[in-house]
Amino acid sequence: MFFSAIVLLKLTPALALACVAASWAQPSAAVLDQRAQSWKPQQMQGSAQLRIAEIETIVLPEQPSAQLRAAVDDLLLQLQAHTGAAPKLVSEGRPKHALYFELLADGREGGAFTIARERSRVTIRSAERAGWSHALYAIMGELLGARWYWAGDLGYESVPVTSSYFPNRAWRETPAFVQRRFYPVNTDFARRNRLNSVYSFNHNLAKVFNRELFDSQPELFAMVNGYRKPPRGSGGTDRQPDFTQAAAVEVAAQAALRHFEAKPESHSFSLSINDNVLFDTSERTEAIVSPLRYFRGRPDYTDLVFGFMNRVAERVFDQAGAWQTPSGEDRYLTALSYYWTEPAPSIPIHPRVMPVLTSDRAQWHDPDYRQQDRALIRAWVDSGAERVATWDYYFGAPYPYPRQFNQWIAESLQYMAGEGIDVFFSQLPSFWGLDGAKAWFSSELLWDPQQDASALLDEYYDNFFGPASQPMRAFYQTAEEYRNQHEGQADWIKLYKDEASIALFTPAILQEMRGYVQSAAELARAANATPGAAPSRFEQRVEVVSQAFRLTELYADFDQSRRALVAACLDQVAAARVAALLKTYQAADRAYRAYFEHYFANSEYAPARRHLELEQSNPERLARSVLEREQGAFDSLSEDPKLQHQSLRARNFLGPLLPKVAGWFLDYRASEHFKVEASLHAQQADAGLRVSGADIVSIFRTFPVDSGARYEFRLRGSWQVSLDNRANVHVAWLDAEGRTLESEVPLRLPIEHRAEPAAIAFAFVAPENASEVRFRVVVSRQYPGDFLDLSELDFGRLR
Numbered sequence: 031m032f033f034s035a036i037v038l039l040k041l042t043p044a045l046a047l048a049c050v051a052a053s054w055a056q057p058s059a060a061v062l063d064q065r066a067q068s069w070k071p072q073q074m075q076g077s078a079q080l081r082i083a084e085i086e087t088i089v090l091p092e093q094p095s096a097q098l099r100a101a102v103d104d105l106l107l108q109l110q111a112h113t114g115a116a117p118k119l120v121s122e123g124r125p126k127h128a129l130y131f132e133l134l135a136d137g138r139e140g141g142a143f144t145i146a147r148e149r150s151r152v153t154i155r156s157a158e159r160a161g162w163s164h165a166l167y168a169i170m171g172e173l174l175g176a177r178w179y180w181a182g183d184l185g186y187e188s189v190p191v192t193s194s195y196f197p198n199r200a201w202r203e204t205p206a207f208v209q210r211r212f213y214p215v216n217t218d219f220a221r222r223n224r225l226n227s228v229y230s231f232n233h234n235l236a237k238v239f240n241r242e243l244f245d246s247q248p249e250l251f252a253m254v255n256g257y258r259k260p261p262r263g264s265g266g267t268d269r270q271p272d273f274t275q276a277a278a279v280e281v282a283a284q285a286a287l288r289h290f291e292a293k294p295e296s297h298s299f300s301l302s303i304n305d306n307v308l309f310d311t312s313e314r315t316e317a318i319v320s321p322l323r324y325f326r327g328r329p330d331y332t333d334l335v336f337g338f339m340n341r342v343a344e345r346v347f348d349q350a351g352a353w354q355t356p357s358g359e360d361r362y363l364t365a366l367s368y369y370w371t372e373p374a375p376s377i378p379i380h381p382r383v384m385p386v387l388t389s390d391r392a393q394w395h396d397p398d399y400r401q402q403d404r405a406l407i408r409a410w411v412d413s414g415a416e417r418v419a420t421w422d423y424y425f426g427a428p429y430p431y432p433r434q435f436n437q438w439i440a441e442s443l444q445y446m447a448g449e450g451i452d453v454f455f456s457q458l459p460s461f462w463g464l465d466g467a468k469a470w471f472s473s474e475l476l477w478d479p480q481q482d483a484s485a486l487l488d489e490y491y492d493n494f495f496g497p498a499s500q501p502m503r504a505f506y507q508t509a510e511e512y513r514n515q516h517e518g519q520a521d522w523i524k525l526y527k528d529e530a531s532i533a534l535f536t537p538a539i540l541q542e543m544r545g546y547v548q549s550a551a552e553l554a555r556a557a558n559a560t561p562g563a564a565p566s567r568f569e570q571r572v573e574v575v576s577q578a579f580r581l582t583e584l585y586a587d588f589d590q591s592r593r594a595l596v597a598a599c600l601d602q603v604a605a606a607r608v609a610a611l612l613k614t615y616q617a618a619d620r621a622y623r624a625y626f627e628h629y630f631a632n633s634e635y636a637p638a639r640r641h642l643e644l645e646q647s648n649p650e651r652l653a654r655s656v657l658e659r660e661q662g663a664f665d666s667l668s669e670d671p672k673l674q675h676q677s678l679r680a681r682n683f684l685g686p687l688l689p690k691v692a693g694w695f696l697d698y699r700a701s702e703h704f705k706v707e708a709s710l711h712a713q714q715a716d717a718g719l720r721v722s723g724a725d726i727v728s729i730f731r732t733f734p735v736d737s738g739a740r741y742e743f744r745l746r747g748s749w750q751v752s753l754d755n756r757a758n759v760h761v762a763w764l765d766a767e768g769r770t771l772e773s774e775v776p777l778r779l780p781i782e783h784r785a786e787p788a789a790i791a792f793a794f795v796a797p798e799n800a801s802e803v804r805f806r807v808v809v810s811r812q813y814p815g816d817f818l819d820l821s822e823l824d825f826g827r828l829r
Contacts (some may be wrong), residue, residue: 079195082173083113087128102148108174121412126150140208145201164224179470179494181216189493206447210476212458223473223812231364231386233265234300238285249279252310269308273338275577283345295355302366311682325373343380374409386419394438419453427641430585432464434510439481447479460726462635463578466506495567497557499699557592564605574635588622591615596649600788612653648780655793664826671824675716694731701725705786709821711787718821726810735796745790746822750783755816760806
């Protein structure tokens with residue numbers, strides 16, 4: 031129902047290779063020259079030359095790894111397809127016309143290798159076993175034209191080569207980045223494109239500072255706003271340790287030493303902060319971070335955390351001497367330069383502390399952010415650390431549209447490599463149809479960022495989409511150019527997991543992009559001239575893109591209908607209009623969700639569905655409240671619906687002064703420009719809440735309820751909400767034990783400036799076994815000029 035009749039052919043690598051045809055798209059001479067390495071021979075055939083096809087034997091090393099075995103299997107398939115025969119595998123001897131593997135005692139990192147030919151024998155040498163596999167894929171790429179542009183069989187393509195001869199001189203390759211990792215990316219794709227993993231730097235302090243330690247030494251854990259909370263073993267929600275405690279340094283050091291003893295060949299141990307900003311707020315911490323500095327609007331805790339890392343490193347390396355693995359590899363303690371620890375330190379960093387710079391360099395379209403980020407990279411490289419890593423955000427899912435930024439991938443990788451950063455990690459839950467060249471393109475540049483990025487993209491489009499190359503290039507480049515021009519001021523992973531992120535793209539630009547996909551499909555079909563033939567691989571690849579982009583289109587329809595319905599309810603338009611928009615929204619919702627299910631059940635190139643299951647607001651309750659307008663008396667359960675300020679107080683030294691209002695509580699993440707003031711529309715002085723400059727703030731309270739009773743929640747407010755600013759109302763019904771029975775988000779404020787207050791009401795019937803209801807007004811990612819002005823919050827019973 032939702033997909034075209036095209037069925038993706040399942041080809042094994044051998045069958046795919048056997049389908050090599052003269053009709054394949056030929057890349058330009060410029061592309062071929064750009065792909066050629068400096069060692070690559072441009073010589074006529076002669077007796078002194080050795081062709082890859084002349085290899086008759088592969089002499090495997092003792093106990094070959096699974097990675098090498100898989101690479102050899104790929105090479106055998108390649109040679110079988112090109113020559114009709116595959117080399118035999120042996121484990122000993124010195125036959126001629128053979129390929130050998132040799133492990134060097136020392137050498138370059140990251141899987142660097144040398145391929146040396148002595149007459150008819152070829153030896154692959156590397157200081158790391160992974161280098162053998164990397165060399166085999168280099169041979170397959172350069173001498174046999176093998177490319178794995180996407181994961182899976184459909185991602186394979188064979189391209190023309192300029193020579194099939196091994197060079198006369200040593201063929202050496204050293205990657206610019208010693209670690210090149212995307213998570214999660216298909217393991218076959220990663221191996222074939224020479225990605226690797228060396229160091230660990232995930233959020234890890236929750237594993238070190240655990241409940242057992244809390245029970246014996248609670249003073250090592252953060253005291254947040256006057257109390258300590260037992261950890262649950264969660265890297266997301268556990269509070270940070272108290273970084274001021276000398277005993278905490280010893281705990282971390284012993285954890286690292288135990289790790290290196292248990293895993294002696296491990297190159298690193300992560301002491302990265304938990305994924306939150308629940309830092310200690312005691313006077314000891316205040317003294318260290320004062321006077322408080324800010325970076326990109328967030329408090330600067332770099333010296334606090336990396337000062338702790340320095341002390342742990344002194345204990346692990348300078349005192350305990352755990353500098354190297356038994357095989358002589360350097361060890362590091364890794365720590366994320368993340369959120370409140372993103373700015374460069376003002377203190378020198380221990381050489382064996384590896385800072386991991388977290389940055390969304392897709393945001394380099396913002397020139398101010400790009401300039402700041404370049405300066406930040408330079409400052410960290412000059413911090414004293416021997417090795418600096420990066421954690422980028424190349425998503426991919428969960429963005430429901432083509433998030434293209436190849437320009438900034440190329441520029442940032444080249445810049446970081448030039449500054450000495452050589453450890454790379456990025457999240458990339460691949461959405462193959464929408465991501466396009468991203469994974470392959472990045473993999474190539476991580477090995478050699480000095481390559482011509484334009485030539486790489488030429489190769490990708492020309493070879494992968496063949497006759498459909500031009501419109502498919504236009505599809506992806508249109509998305510990239512539009513995003514660069516319209517996404518606006520940079521912020522932390524902008525639009526990440528935002529249900530309204532699709533608002534970045536107008537219906538007109540999406541229609542233009544669909545036109546390119548349709549043109550590509552027509553060109554690919556026309557090139558498949560055999561009547562009744564199965565769809566060509568080019569048709570199949572275009573279809574993968576078309577299927578993925580259909581999800582984008584249906585999501586855009588769904589979100590646009592939702593925003594139109596909310597606007598109509600807030601503008602108090604005629605009931606008939608609201609009813610019509612409600613039906614449109616419900617139809618769009620059903621269409622999107624039905625396609626969503628079908629897509630994930632039928633597409634081999636969909637991301638893991640969890641990556642696209644975004645929390646969604648549902649305005650149906652708002653619409654029904656407008657259409658059905660509850661009658662009867664309203665008995666308020668709120669002490670003061672007008673939110674009169676009783677006093678001003680600061681939660682802790684991070685400030686700011688916040689008004690105290692009867693019954694309601696404010697929880698927030700500190701930020702430089704965060705303010706909560708009186709409403710401009712309050713009927714009396716010092717009343718209401720006007721929020722601006724928020725990183726994230728939650729205004730919440732709980733009311734008692736009776737099961738089956740009717741209630742209404744009322745809100746009166748004005749706002750300015752820009753793209754990526756999120757302002758939602760959350761509702762949760764709780765039983766007598768405080769467990770959640772039901773929850774919903776009945777309102778997401780639209781992207782607009784509403785100067786005059788709107789009156790909003792939601793009617794509810796308390797579910798069975800409900801004892802309480804909790805309301806939260808949550809505002810996050812406010813940009814300059816954004817605000818939420820609440821002049822009334824009320825909840826009561828209808829009778």
